[in-house]
Structure formats: structure tokens, C-alpha cells
Amino acid sequence: MSLDASPPVFDAAFQARLAELFAWRRDVRRFRIDPLAPALIDRLLDLASLAPSVGNAQPWRFVSVESAARRAAIIADFERANAEAARLYHDEQAALYARLKLAGLKTAPLHLAVFCDETTGQGSGLGRQTMPETLRYSVVGAIQTLWLAARAHGVGMGWVSILHPQAMTTLLDIDARWFFIGYLCLGYPEEEHLDPELERHGWQARSEEGRRLLRR
Numbered sequence: 001m002s003l004d005a006s007p008p009v010f011d012a013a014f015q016a017r018l019a020e021l022f023a024w025r026r027d028v029r030r031f032r033i034d035p036l037a038p039a040l041i042d043r044l045l046d047l048a049s050l051a052p053s054v055g056n057a058q059p060w061r062f063v064s065v066e067s068a069a070r071r072a073a074i075i076a077d078f079e080r081a082n083a084e085a086a087r088l089y090h091d092e093q094a095a096l097y098a099r100l101k102l103a104g105l106k107t108a109p110l111h112l113a114v115f116c117d118e119t120t121g122q123g124s125g126l127g128r129q130t131m132p133e134t135l136r137y138s139v140v141g142a143i144q145t146l147w148l149a150a151r152a153h154g155v156g157m158g159w160v161s162i163l164h165p166q167a168m169t170t171l172l173d174i175d176a177r178w179f180f181i182g183y184l185c186l187g188y189p190e191e192e193h194l195d196p197e198l199e200r201h202g203w204q205a206r207s208e209e210g211r212r213l214l215r216r
Helices: 012-024 038-048 068-086 091-099 134-152 165-171
Strands: 060-064 110-117 156-160 178-187
Touching (some): 038 134, 060 134, 068 091, 068 165, 134 156, 134 178, 165 178
Antiparallel strands (some): 060 110, 110 178, 156 178
16 A cells, blocks of 8 residues: 655745735736736646535536637627616716726636536535535635636636626537536736725725624
8 A cells, every 4th residue: 555645844934925825816807918828728727626626526617718709799798787787886886886997808818718517427416415506616616726826827817707697608609507607817917906906996995794703
């Protein structure tokens, strides 16, 4: 029987750098048009696939959107969804919403649509009999892993959520049994900021509410 390799030791210096990575992750909306090398894209997807998944199902499915016509259709859907969302706000909040840059769809060199394959036989259903939605949670974990991996390689990522999910499935000619999770823009950032864009422009400051530990 072979022995497992010794686990790595993550010292204080590494832990500090890791904290920096978390802080600098950022939701990027402003990209340079420089393309990402195919080898780099492959490396980032390899790292994303190290994410945990329920029953080791690995249900994430990444779709590279390269067709100019499909990208244009997705931008048009974003503009429709954004106009619908804008009508929910009024007065000063409406004016602020109109000034926010909420997507980098026109400049990001890499567009990834991410789906959850809910028909996968991988994992044989382990761990999801009472909570089948954990398949989708697993895909979100892969997206977060990709986000951090991209930042570590100097690449920015933005998650575009102002889209109509069914339109993404139709526009990309995807199996209807795959569930749309998110649309990602990736590329080298045009500018670098430690603070989130929405905080910088006065939409929402970081809250302490989520880090409160409830005790029962």
C-alpha cells in the first residue's frame, strides 16, 4: 500500500497573500481587449474543476461564446433586462443606477456561459436526495474557484446576472435539461481597484451583517 504524500504547509506569508487574493478578487467590468492565451484559459478551467461538488458529481459545464452573432444577441438581452431592472428604481437611486457599469460584455475577450448538467450520472446521486439543488451550488463553487484562479493569474472576471436565463439556453442552443447558472466575462483589467465598484460609486457599502456569527 502506497503512502499519501505529506500535505503542504501553508505558512503565515502564504496566508497573508491568500487574504490579499480574496480582497483583490473584485467583480471586474472594465477590460482590455487583449486576448487570453488558450493555454491560460485551459489552466484556469483545470483549476476551476478542482472545486468541491456534491457526490463528486462535477456538474459544471462551461460554454465559450465566440460567435459574434451570439454575443450580440446576448448583449441585446442584457440591454432589455437592464432596462426592465432600471424601472424598479426611482429618483436618486434611478439616476445612480443609470451611471453604473454593470457588464463588460463589449470588451471582454472571453465570454463563458456556465450551466449545471442536472442529468449527469456522475456521483450516482450521492448527497443530493433531500437537497437536489446542491448540484447547482457545486457549480457556483466552481465559479468562485475560477474567479480566484483568474485573479491569481492577473485576469479579471465579471459575473453578469442581468440576463434572462431561458434566453441564454435558447441563444446558445443548449440542452434544455442544463440549468443556466451564470455568464462570465474574463480578460485583463483596464484598471485596478481594491474597493468594489458598487461601493466606490455609492451604491452599497460593505456590510458587517453577513459576518455576524449566530449562536443557537
